[in-house]
Amino acid sequence: MTPPDAAVLVTGATGLVGSQLVEQLRADGADVAGTSRRGSPADPGIVAWDMSAEQPPAALRRHWDAIVNAAASTRWTMGEAEATAANVASVRALELLVGAGTRVVHVSTAYATGLRGSVESADPADYRNTYEWSKAHAERVARESFANVSVVRPPLIVGRRADGRAARFAGMYTLVRGLTIGTVPAVVADPEARLDAIPVDDLCRLLARLATAGPGPGEALLTIAAGKRAPRLEEAIAVVVGSLNEWRQARGHEPLECPPLIEPERWRRFHRPFAQRHLSPRQLLIMELLESFEPYLALAQPLRPDVEVRGVLSCLRTSTAYWAAANPRVAALEPRPWRSPEPSPVAEAS
Amino acid sequence: MSPGFESSEMAAVRALVAEMSPLGIAEAEPHTALVAELGFDSLGLVELLIVIEDRFGLPPLDDRELLGLERVADLEALVLAAQSQVPLR
Numbered sequence: 110m111t112p113p114d115a116a117v118l119v120t121g122a123t124g125l126v127g128s129q130l131v132e133q134l135r136a137d138g139a140d141v142a143g144t145s146r147r148g149s150p151a152d153p154g155i156v157a158w159d160m161s162a163e164q165p166p167a168a169l170r171r172h173w174d175a176i177v178n179a180a181a182s183t184r185w186t187m188g189e190a191e192a193t194a195a196n197v198a199s200v201r202a203l204e205l206l207v208g209a210g211t212r213v214v215h216v217s218t219a220y221a222t223g224l225r226g227s228v229e230s231a232d233p234a235d236y237r238n239t240y241e242w243s244k245a246h247a248e249r250v251a252r253e254s255f256a257n258v259s260v261v262r263p264p265l266i267v268g269r270r271a272d273g274r275a276a277r278f279a280g281m282y283t284l285v286r287g288l289t290i291g292t293v294p295a296v297v298a299d300p301e302a303r304l305d306a307i308p309v310d311d312l313c314r315l316l317a318r319l320a321t322a323g324p325g326p327g328e329a330l331l332t333i334a335a336g337k338r339a340p341r342l343e344e345a346i347a348v349v350v351g352s353l354n355e356w357r358q359a360r361g362h363e364p365l366e367c368p369p370l371i372e373p374e375r376w377r378r379f380h381r382p383f384a385q386r387h388l389s390p391r392q393l394l395i396m397e398l399l400e401s402f403e404p405y406l407a408l409a410q411p412l413r414p415d416v417e418v419r420g421v422l423s424c425l426r427t428s429t430a431y432w433a434a435a436n437p438r439v440a441a442l443e444p445r446p447w448r449s450p451e452p453s454p455v456a457e458a459s
Numbered sequence: 460m461s462p463g464f465e466s467s468e469m470a471a472v473r474a475l476v477a478e479m480s481p482l483g484i485a486e487a488e489p490h491t492a493l494v495a496e497l498g499f500d501s502l503g504l505v506e507l508l509i510v511i512e513d514r515f516g517l518p519p520l521d522d523r524e525l526l527g528l529e530r531v532a533d534l535e536a537l538v539l540a541a542q543s544q545v546p547l548r
Binding site for chain 1: 502514522
């Protein structure tokens with residue numbers, strides 16, 4: 110058991126998880142410091158440190174009761190070298206700060222087990238993307254490097270349960286942005302696929318407890334997710350679009366339409382060949398980029414959480430409303446239907 | 460086009476870039492890197508382009524060109540070049 114004023118270091122402290130965790134730990138009375146690549150002009154307690162490229166700064170070389178590693182790059186399109194630097198070298202960089210009495214809490218992802226259901230493979234082909242592959246590697250390094258480590262695997266993370274506040278808009282927000290901007294004309298997904306997303310404060314309460322009180326028996330590896338309580342994708346998208354439309358209606362903007370769900374087999378056999386003949390280069394590029402989502406949308410089996418989260422739909426609604434308020438120019442865009450392109454007047458004139 | 464008009468348009472481009480930055484970076488400067496510093500992925504860059512076209516009433520910009528852009532200043536140059544193609548109304 111660590112005293113309530115435990116010295117805790119949070120990496121990735123300006124990120125979605127890290128910023129909420131710093132707030133949570135401070136409210137709990139811990140002695141908290143944070144790191145981020147650029148530091149924080151608004152918070153002198155957050156030290157600038159590029160973990161993937163630099164040794165820890167002198168200010169951080171002291172005793173820590175716990176270190177929570179919430180730093181990560183979550184882009185799916187990273188190259189292998191970039192993903193390794195961002196998500197693996199950053200774990201190794203902590204070795205110089207972890208003392209005999211330091212507990213490490215490493216934030217991984219529920220998808221780190223890739224296509225084989227395990228983090229043990231070093232072969233990128235066993236994962237859906239370099240993000241998963243690097244997070245699996247990071248788990249192996251954390252386990253080998255630190256004697257006292259807990260690994261926590263969350264799925265997609267959204268804003269706070271009460272008000273949807275989020276410091277960053279990645280992951281699920283890609284879908285929210287795409288629905289608004291009109292880059293998602295249809296969702297190619299298994300009808301049983303679910304959107305498993307948890308509010309950031311549920312995750313941070315767990316991380317704070319593991320950091321300050323330590324893990325209980327069997328808590329060295331924890332998946333926190335909604336699991337079989339996660340909504341099916343169609344229902345989740347309807348809630349996100351509904352929340353966007355509430356915001357839009359209040360400001361006099363046209364409502365957005367809910368994109369249809371198309372089964373992957375039907376998409377490949379009928380829609381995709383048609384699209385390839387008739388869409389504009391931009392629409393084809395968007396289709397190509399959206400393909401990175403497909404493996405996730407084909408997941409019919411729910412996650413099997415150790416810590417179960419409830420009320421996902423309500424969190425999606427609140428988080429979408431918060432996003433719209435924070436991104437008013439994007440949230441207010443007029444819907445643009447996907448149709449075969451017409452030549453633009455400028456292109457004709459030139 | 461007066462220099463003042465141009466710089467206020469560019470400030471508006473930078474405001475949009477900052478608003479849409481997946482890393483929630485509050486300010487984008489001309490030298491800021493779109494991917495490494497602001498966290499845009501390829502899809503995010505295409506979305507940014509669509510929003511910029513919509514906001515400034517521009518003809519469709521070249522997406523493949525956008526994916527090769529490194530810094531905010533490169534994007535500003537692309538927008539300025541596209542603006543010069545917009546017929547006077």
